[in-house]
Structure formats: C-alpha cells, structure tokens
Amino acid sequence: MQSFNHTLNCVGGLxxxxxxxxxxxxxxxxxxxxxxxxxxxxxxxxxxxxxxSLMSLGARRGETITFYINGPDESMAxxxxxxxxxxxxx
Amino acid sequence: MNSIAKPSLFRGIxxxxxxxxGKIRFIGEKKPxxxxxxxxxxxxxxxxxxxxxxxRAETSALYRKTLAAAxxxxxxxxxxxxxxxxxxxxxxxxxxxxxxxxxxxxAVREAGESLAGIFEGLEDEYLSARAADMxxxxxxxxxxxxxxxDEREGDGSPEIIVCRDLTPGDTVKLDTERVAGFVxxxxxxxxxxxxLARAMDIPALIRAExxxxxxxxxxxxxxxxxxxxxxxxxxxxxxxxxESLQRREAERSRLRTLxxxxxxxxxxxRIALYANIGSTAEAxxxxxxxxxxxxxxxxxxxxxxxxDLPGEEEQFEAYRDxxxxxxxxxxxxxxxxxxxxxxxxxxxxxxxxxxxxxxGMRGIRLCLSRPELFRTQIRAILRASAYGKxxxxxxxxxxxxxxARTKRIISxxxxxxxxxxxxxxxxxxxxIMIETPAAAIMAHELARECDFxxxxxxxxxxxxxxxxxQNHRLAYLEEGGVEPVMRLIKLASEGIHSAGEDxxxxxCGEMAADVKLTETLLAxxxxxxxxxxxxLSRIKDRVRxxx
Numbered sequence: 001m002q003s004f005n006h007t008l009n010c011v012g013g014l015x016x017x018x019x020x021x022x023x024x025x026x027x028x029x030x031x032x033x034x035x036x037x038x039x040x041x042x043x044x045x046x047x048x049x050x051x052x053s054l055m056s057l058g059a060r061r062g063e064t065i066t067f068y069i070n071g072p073d074e075s076m077a078x079x080x081x082x083x084x085x086x087x088x089x090x
Numbered sequence: 091m092n093s094i095a096k097p098s099l100f101r102g103i104x105x106x107x108x109x110x111x112g113k114i115r116f117i118g119e120k121k122p123x124x125x126x127x128x129x130x131x132x133x134x135x136x137x138x139x140x141x142x143x144x145x146r147a148e149t150s151a152l153y154r155k156t157l158a159a160a161x162x163x164x165x166x167x168x169x170x171x172x173x174x175x176x177x178x179x180x181x182x183x184x185x186x187x188x189x190x191x192x193x194x195x196x197a198v199r200e201a202g203e204s205l206a207g208i209f210e211g212l213e214d215e216y217l218s219a220r221a222a223d224m225x226x227x228x229x230x231x232x233x234x235x236x237x238x239x240d241e242r243e244g245d246g247s248p249e250i251i252v253c254r255d256l257t258p259g260d261t262v263k264l265d266t267e268r269v270a271g272f273v274x275x276x277x278x279x280x281x282x283x284x285x286l287a288r289a290m291d292i293p294a295l296i297r298a299e300x301x302x303x304x305x306x307x308x309x310x311x312x313x314x315x316x317x318x319x320x321x322x323x324x325x326x327x328x329x330x331x332x333e334s335l336q337r338r339e340a341e342r343s344r345l346r347t348l349x350x351x352x353x354x355x356x357x358x359x360r361i362a363l364y365a366n367i368g369s370t371a372e373a374x375x376x377x378x379x380x381x382x383x384x385x386x387x388x389x390x391x392x393x394x395x396x397x398d399l400p401g402e403e404e405q406f407e408a409y410r411d412x413x414x415x416x417x418x419x420x421x422x423x424x425x426x427x428x429x430x431x432x433x434x435x436x437x438x439x440x441x442x443x444x445x446x447x448x449x450g451m452r453g454i455r456l457c458l459s460r461p462e463l464f465r466t467q468i469r470a471i472l473r474a475s476a477y478g479k480x481x482x483x484x485x486x487x488x489x490x491x492x493x494a495r496t497k498r499i500i501s502x503x504x505x506x507x508x509x510x511x512x513x514x515x516x517x518x519x520x521x522i523m524i525e526t527p528a529a530a531i532m533a534h535e536l537a538r539e540c541d542f543x544x545x546x547x548x549x550x551x552x553x554x555x556x557x558x559x560q561n562h563r564l565a566y567l568e569e570g571g572v573e574p575v576m577r578l579i580k581l582a583s584e585g586i587h588s589a590g591e592d593x594x595x596x597x598c599g600e601m602a603a604d605v606k607l608t609e610t611l612l613a614x615x616x617x618x619x620x621x622x623x624x625x626l627s628r629i630k631d632r633v634r635x636x637x
Contacts, residue, residue, distance in 0.1 A: 016167075023173065050177055052179040
C-alpha cells in the first residue's frame, strides 16, 4: 500500500479537466487507486479511475486529498500520480 | 397581466459585449420521448450499448468541429463528455435500471438525472455546472435510441433562444447565422455554455429574470453589455440599436474581407503580419483575426501569479497548443523565453532586490544565471516545435556571447531529446529581441549567430532615451524620441539584411501598432510587424494603403 497527500492548487479545484487527467493516468495501472477527501462533513472517497466518482468528491482549491494505492504496480502508480499532481495547476 | 406588446425589461448576467435584435424563441423542456415498455433486459442493454457507441462517435465529431471553430478550450468539454460516456458509474447505473425492468431510454434518463443531482448538490459552482453536462450526454444517448432529433424550424429571421439552461451540445448545434443570441434562466459565468458563447461570439444573458413562454415570438433586444433583454422594445430603442448595428456591421464586413487578404503594399512588397499574444486564449483571437503567425508569444503568463514554477509538461502543452493551432499558417510561432527581472519578480525565483532593475538581471541575463529554469523552458519549446513551425526568441540581448551560450544550451537539450527519441523540429529558428542600442548597433555581427530579429520598441525607446516611459514628467521626450529610435532600427536593418538574404527584421513593440508610423517602419526596412490581435486589421489596412 502506498499513500500520499496532495493539496489542490488548481483554480477550479478538482474540476473536470484535472479530474480527467487523473482518471486517464490511473487507468494505466492495475492497482486499486482510491482518493479520500476529509472535510468538516466527514470523509468522502472516490475511485480514481472513474470520472464521475472523482468529480463528485467536490474537492476544491486549498483542500487536501489523499491517494491510497494498492496493487502490483503501486509504487509506479504512486510515482506517476505524484508527478502529475505536482504539475497540475490552472 | 401584461398585454403581449407591452415593453418589458429583464435583467441577468451579460456574456459578450454586443447588442442584437431577434424574435424570442422558447425552447421548453425537451419533449419527453414516447413511453416505451422494456422489451426484455437483454434487448434493451444491446440497444443502449449501440447508442452509447454512436454517442461517443458523435461527441468526438463535435470535439473536432468545435476545435476548428472555437479552439481547444471550448472543445475540451467534448473530451469530458466522451469520458462521461465511458464512465462505468454511468453505464452501471443504466444497466441496473434496465435489469430492474426499465426501457433503455428511461434507464438512461434516470441515470443521467440521478448523477446530475449529485453534481448539483456540490458547493463548488464550477462542479455543480457539470450537472448540465450529465444531462446533455444522457439526452444525447436517449435521442439516439428514440430516433428523435429535435428539429427547430423557424421563418429564417434572427432569433433569441430562450431556455432554462442550454447544454453545450445545443450551443454548438445552433446556427450562428440565424441565432442572434440566447437567454437562459439558469447557468453560470463558468458554465461551458458561457465559455462557448464567448468563443463563438454569440451574446448571451444568463441567470435572467424568469418569464413565461407567452413571450415566444415577441421581438426583443438582447444587450449583453447592459445585461438586459428588452422585450417589445420602444421605437427609440430600436433606432438606437439599428444605428449601432449598422456601425458594427459595416466595420465587421470590412474587417472580414481584410482578414483573408495579404498585407502587401501597393507596389507589391509583402509584409509579414503577425500577432503578439500573452496567453493561449489570445492565440485563438489572433488566429480568427487572420494573423499569419505569432511574432511574439510572451511566455510570462505561465509564470506570473503563482508561488511555484510551471513544469516542462505544463509549458509544453501551452506552446504546443499554439504551435498546432498555427500549423496551417504561413508564419512561425515565435516564443520569447522568460522575460523577467527584479521589477516584475516571481516569488518562486526569490530574486535579489536591485538598485536599478531595468539595467540589471533581467531577460536573458537572468535565464543564463538560472540554467535549470532556462533548460526546462527550452525543452518545452523544442518539444512543441514538432507540432507546428516554432521559433525561439531571446529577450534583452546585448552581445553575441549571450546568443552563443544559449545556443550551446539549445544544442545540448536537442541532444537529450534525440537520445530520448522525443520529436522536435531540427531546423527550429532562433531570433533575438532588439531592445538595447548595443544590439541595434551590432546587429550585423549578431546576425551571424541567429536567424531573425524583433525590435521591442518600448524598451529600445527607454534605453535609447534613458527615459522611463512611465514617468510622466519625461513625456516631453516622447515626440522627439521617435527619430533616434527609427535611426537605430534603420541601422539594425542594414546590418541584418547585409548579413544574409534570409535574415529578417520584425517590429513587435507599441510602435508596430501605430498606423502613423507604419510607413516609416517599412521604409526603415521592417519585414514583419507584430501587433495584438485587435490591431491586426487596422495595420493591414494601413500597409495596403502604402505605395
């Protein structure tokens, strides 16, 4: 199991375009990839390979999401997704 | 109750700047498709799967159509639609509806509504706007199954489309020749509909005060700037609109004819007319205005207003988008490397304060002192060059050593890309800005090191006159300052043109956009003029009037 945090700095939060980028990247791996968002109302989880699921997290700029990656290619997936998060802006 | 002909005014949020006249055309809630019983889960699933495949194909066709008509940003919605159409959450929900005994269209509608409901419940305005996308894709799949394409007939007169919320799919289908504008009671400035409307130059009023379908067919003026819809307008209002329409139409048709014409003087001298842009969005405006290329792509927009630095991927994507947009135009996309200094600093660079930033570490001087920053940008530009003719332009050059050092970096990065088997244009051009008098004076020697030049007249003026143009007490130097700058440009031109047949000189500062100076600049030897998109047609008009 791999996990890391990412604080969103995209202007529109995890809106359609960045969510689409994550989904496309996540689909390349066979590991299960879960994204969890903690907020005052409690935790919400989404499957990183599903756009609708990810968008309905409603993650906004400044909020922190946590990736949980579990499976045979988890370290590669973690590396790739972390790089993607770092580059994701705008 | 209001009588039909009574003037009434409805307010909302205006998108665009224009005012238009048209007859109101109500698009009510979509007619529900005829009820249909399930013909068995297996048959309904097959029908749904087939419709899904067709819907994906239609969506990707819409993507290409919008990309060509309105650019990448507007088109990206259809990429998202395609992903939504492939999303297992959507498909599973429809399948489970069918298993429960619903017909395929009913199951699609239910799934679409239930997912749209989730988005609507989100606090974020941008994300809640995605509900319309969810409804759009489900109604697309439905209408494929039921075979019902809603035809909108009309008498051919301009129409103002009124509805609750236009889906992006609807917006693209609108015939802009006949649709004068649209009014929605819902929507937001961030909705894709609003983005598309802007990109396609259709005025719109969103979140308008609600009115009923009894106004269908009534004449109205939609004024995006006033953010209002005037139904049954008074004669005075009509007269005012007619005058402004006439002015706009006359100017528009003149400019339209100009966009397709070359910038050529009466004696047949061809001038390259390029655009200055500071963002990818501006590139689309430049393209539509008929720019033959981009003479100055300021890369600073990627760096400013943030605490970190843009990575290679992010830069590459921005450069690539513009390069591929202009791939079918004659001229290159000239990307100027980061032009930043202590006067317009970036938090991420932590630059030292300088006593005199205008004469300090800025432009190429800064980039050469920060090789990692510079190399990232060079690599991003090189990679973008595989998608359309691209060139690199260096700001603030004073001596040939600066060009030589940059060329070493470029050649090393090219080697790395070759090794990594990443595509780029081997013959990518290299040019420099002429901003310092030294560069103008030494242009002949500098021309041995590069392919082209572009005069940044604002800086050349400031450095030639030793006068800060922001300092209003020095305004008296303005008028007399033009001549010395012109002489430097002429000197540079002679030096450049005697160094090689294919070397060219452009002008990309404010002077290039001043119609009073166009003739003098051409006489001084400018081969290219680069101006912001709104000036393109005016300058072209001027060039075509010169002997």
